[in-house]
Amino acid sequence: MEESEGRLSKLVAVIACIAMTLFYVSILYAPTLILRLPPPQSYENFMIRRFICAAVWSVASVIFCAFVLPITGGEASYSFGVYGIRSDHFAPVTEELVFRACMIPLLLCGGFKAYNVIFLCPTFFSLAHLNHMMEIYSRHNYSLLKASLVVGLQLGYTVIFGSYASFLFIRTGNIVAPLVAHAFCNYMGLPVLFVHRKGLVSIAFLAGMVSFVWLLFPITWPDLYNESTNNCRCWQGYCSWNK
Numbered sequence: 001m002e003e004s005e006g007r008l009s010k011l012v013a014v015i016a017c018i019a020m021t022l023f024y025v026s027i028l029y030a031p032t033l034i035l036r037l038p039p040p041q042s043y044e045n046f047m048i049r050r051f052i053c054a055a056v057w058s059v060a061s062v063i064f065c066a067f068v069l070p071i072t073g074g075e076a077s078y079s080f081g082v083y084g085i086r087s088d089h090f091a092p093v094t095e096e097l098v099f100r101a102c103m104i105p106l107l108l109c110g111g112f113k114a115y116n117v118i119f120l121c122p123t124f125f126s127l128a129h130l131n132h133m134m135e136i137y138s139r140h141n142y143s144l145l146k147a148s149l150v151v152g153l154q155l156g157y158t159v160i161f162g163s164y165a166s167f168l169f170i171r172t173g174n175i176v177a178p179l180v181a182h183a184f185c186n187y188m189g190l191p192v193l194f195v196h197r198k199g200l201v202s203i204a205f206l207a208g209m210v211s212f213v214w215l216l217f218p219i220t221w222p223d224l225y226n227e228s229t230n231n232c233r234c235w236q237g238y239c240s241w242n243k
Contacts, residue, residue, distance in 0.1 A: 013110025
């Protein structure tokens with residue numbers, strides 16, 4: 001594909017990603033601040049309201065990218081299709097749609113190299129979690145320092161995971177790969193690094209790290225996730241991993 005064909009400017013791509021990040025967070029507060037709805041009476045109602053808000057913006061993000069990105073209708077349906085996702089994986093679905101399926105094509109079409117996108121996109125993903133600081137500070141009665149440390153740890157973790165999820169999406173050309181990884185990480189939480197009986201756990205950690213590094217590229221080979229990569233339809237051929 002020609003350099004001038006089907007490309008956005010880098011500035012437009014970055015501005016679009018920043019705007020999507022801000023709107024993803026701000027829409028969570030829209031029912032109370034904009035629609036003037038009363039605060040939810042229970043935590044369950046609070047989460048349901050947030051699910052609805054996140055779903056609205058996720059759909060809006062997909063529609064926005066369908067108009068902005070230089071792709072055809074067939075390519076859009078191929079790229080944004082998500083199948084077999086259960087309701088208890090709602091947060092991974094909305095976050096992967098916005099921060100991977102929408103933002104990564106914007107950045108790639110904006111002219112950023114794939115390796116740069118892997119580290120740039122998680123920045124937007126981590127910034128979307130800054131709103132947790134005020135929630136932790138006000139709801140759990142934490143000090144500002146303790147709340148900052150908790151959110152700082154979360155931001156560091158989201159940057160690391162976001163880089164991995166971005167790699168999966170670009171490498172496989174399939175949104176299901178980072179989506180499954182996201183749901184699994186949310187379910188498992190942070191790993192337990194310190195235990196009393198370290199022998200078996202240390203062996204398991206070592207085996208896991210070696211297996212991860214050894215299988216990272218073979219198990220994410222694009223041909224495993226796409227019918228053909230000779231005429232690749234995902235993000236101007238980025239799943240061929242030669243850019």
